[in-house]
Amino acid sequence: MTDLQFIFQRYPGAKRDALIPILQEVQDVQGYLSRDSVIAVGQYLGLPASKVYGVATFYNQFRFQPLGRYNIQVCRGTACHVKGSLGVLESLKRSLGIDAGQTTRDGLFSIEVVACLGACGLAPVLCINGEFHGNLKPESLGKLLSTLRKEAAANA
Numbered sequence: 001m002t003d004l005q006f007i008f009q010r011y012p013g014a015k016r017d018a019l020i021p022i023l024q025e026v027q028d029v030q031g032y033l034s035r036d037s038v039i040a041v042g043q044y045l046g047l048p049a050s051k052v053y054g055v056a057t058f059y060n061q062f063r064f065q066p067l068g069r070y071n072i073q074v075c076r077g078t079a080c081h082v083k084g085s086l087g088v089l090e091s092l093k094r095s096l097g098i099d100a101g102q103t104t105r106d107g108l109f110s111i112e113v114v115a116c117l118g119a120c121g122l123a124p125v126l127c128i129n130g131e132f133h134g135n136l137k138p139e140s141l142g143k144l145l146s147t148l149r150k151e152a153a154a155n156a
């Protein structure tokens, strides 16, 4: 049984109101919503794929690309906001050439905007694959990204 079949069997006779919970489960299992998954969910619920996309893109919890090797979670909680997390996020987006919810073409980095990471004393904070980086300034991102690129190259 495929992952999707396993999920669908838990929603017998499901209709449109099951769309969000099903998409959440698919993303939990597969890490993102692939084109094939979106089509399959639509077929199961009797909805066109365009409708499924329309709903899923409305919620920023859903992603349509796999996470990067380094998933950079940018905290946008209140403490981090006050300490300049928006500037950090904008600088990160510019440096990587992607938006929040996207992954770089080389699959190395993805950006995810999250609520309070529980490390407000370190604001503004990033969490990269579970490791916290605090007291960040937009200008310190270049060094951080280059360290990660070197690490990835060394472990390729």
Ligand code: FES
Pocket (backbone or CB within 6 Å): 075, 076, 077, 078, 079, 080, 081, 115, 116, 117, 118, 119, 120, 121, 123, 124, 125
């Ligand atoms: S607000 Fe960012 S860690 Fe709490």
